[in-house]
Amino acid sequence: MSAADAPVWVIIVILGVGTFTLRFSFLGLLGDRVLPDWVLRHLRYTVVAILPALVAPLVIWSRDGKTLNEPGSLIVAIATLAVGYWTKSTNLAIAVGGFGLAFLLIMQG
Amino acid sequence: MAVASTKSVYWRGFRDSVPFIIVVLPFALVFGVLATEAGLNLSQVMGFSVVVIAGAAQLTALQLMSENAPTIVILASALAVNLRMAMYSASLAPHLGPASLWKRAFVSYLLVDQSFALASLKYEAEPEMTLSLKLTYFFGVISPIVPVWYGFTYVGAVLGSAIPSDFGIELAVPIAFIALIGPALRTVAHVIAALVSVVAVLLLAWVPYNLDLIIAGLFGMMAGARVELLLDDKP
Numbered sequence: 001m002s003a004a005d006a007p008v009w010v011i012i013v014i015l016g017v018g019t020f021t022l023r024f025s026f027l028g029l030l031g032d033r034v035l036p037d038w039v040l041r042h043l044r045y046t047v048v049a050i051l052p053a054l055v056a057p058l059v060i061w062s063r064d065g066k067t068l069n070e071p072g073s074l075i076v077a078i079a080t081l082a083v084g085y086w087t088k089s090t091n092l093a094i095a096v097g098g099f100g101l102a103f104l105l106i107m108q109g
Numbered sequence: 110m111a112v113a114s115t116k117s118v119y120w121r122g123f124r125d126s127v128p129f130i131i132v133v134l135p136f137a138l139v140f141g142v143l144a145t146e147a148g149l150n151l152s153q154v155m156g157f158s159v160v161v162i163a164g165a166a167q168l169t170a171l172q173l174m175s176e177n178a179p180t181i182v183i184l185a186s187a188l189a190v191n192l193r194m195a196m197y198s199a200s201l202a203p204h205l206g207p208a209s210l211w212k213r214a215f216v217s218y219l220l221v222d223q224s225f226a227l228a229s230l231k232y233e234a235e236p237e238m239t240l241s242l243k244l245t246y247f248f249g250v251i252s253p254i255v256p257v258w259y260g261f262t263y264v265g266a267v268l269g270s271a272i273p274s275d276f277g278i279e280l281a282v283p284i285a286f287i288a289l290i291g292p293a294l295r296t297v298a299h300v301i302a303a304l305v306s307v308v309a310v311l312l313l314a315w316v317p318y319n320l321d322l323i324i325a326g327l328f329g330m331m332a333g334a335r336v337e338l339l340l341d342d343k344p
């Protein structure tokens with residue numbers, strides 16, 4: 001995989017300006033006006049809606065996109081999710097996932 | 110708290126945020142390594158961490174760049190991950206709104222999950238704080254975080270260039286994301302939002318230009334908001 005084929009600096013600058021605009025939106029431009037409840041209610045779920053949609057296909061399907069991923073990868077993914085969910089610790093989850101991936105790499109030779 | 114000095118408030122913010130280094134450091138390291146492994150050079154990797162300062166959005170962009178997604182989809186998806194920043198901005202505005210424009214701009218650049226969480230807790234707990242002490246606390250909180258974010262992105266990038274590129278990291282980015290998702294599933298509404306978006310993205314795989322991601326994300330957000338209303342399950 002190579003991410004370098006994309007227009008990297010264009011993405012960095014627009015993403016930077018866009019993220020700053022989101023952060024500055026109410027502090028800078030709208031003063032102490034408050035977002036309507038229904039908007040806030042949706043914004044609360046952006047992270048838990050977007051990130052799982054991004055990773056699910058990568059984890060569930062193998063690289064051809066048609067067959068299920070190998071069981072080892074699925075187990076590491078589920079273990080990482082479970083540890084993160086029950087311990088509420090990103091670090092413990094990363095550690096479990098990292099060790100799992102290293103183990104898979106070693107097993108594949 | 111009426112007689113708290115500027116200096117003591119600054120150091121209180123600093124101390125309060127030191128434990129968060131444990132969260133920020135490995136994530137900066139992971140981004141640096143993965144971005145380098147994905148083919149970005151050192152200045153591009155650092156560019157992301159300095160210009161954007163938003164780990165989840167940076168990883169989103171990285172993943173989609175590796176999939177050769179259209180630039181507009183990369184930007185829309187990464188910005189969608191950052192939509193929560195508008196919510197942070199809205200909830201700090203009543204406290205920091207009266208500050209000068211350049212200070213509000215500076216706070217905005219530094220408005221990350223950790224600085225928002227600590228500052229908003231503090232402002233709610235001590236509403237009698239003056240504007241200048243509120244700003245001082247905010248800058249105290251961010252002081253240990255941002256240098257660690259920049260510095261360990263750099264360390265990660267240097268480490269990444271030392272690791273052979275056939276290291277087989279296809280699954281490393283998803284694992285880093287999953288490690289963020291687990292702790293974020295705090296309520297039933299969060300869990301339902303995640304489940305709905307996963308089912309939607311799998312069913313919508315036929316939609317071109319990675320737009321399935323955006324549509325599934327919207328479904329997930331609507332599901333989360335709906336469940337929160339039904340259960341009165343405010344996080």
